[in-house]
Amino acid sequence: MVPIYVALIIHGRRTFESVPDILKEAVRAELLALGLDENGNPIN
Template sequence: MLKTLLLNLGIWLISLKGDDIMAAIYVALIIAGRRTYENVPADLKPAVKADLEALGLSTEGTSMT
């Protein structure tokens, strides 16, 4: 399951442009456990939270189900 999630995340990252890339990088780092949501700059937090929720994840990067 994690492998599929990471593959989908990679495909999603490729499709992004501009400022969305920074949010996507933080999403990937949170999922990998290298950063926490608290480490995300304030201006990126809404986008990062929305992207995590779109992937079915909490702000901790874990499944919401």
């Protein structure tokens, strides 16, 4: 489910707040590994 939520956030279909609490840390870690913040925007 983590990759699905990451893809949905990147494409603007979901927000980080809509991710179930149990998955938030894993989704946050995956987004950071991709160089993105919790909103799917590039980290400068």
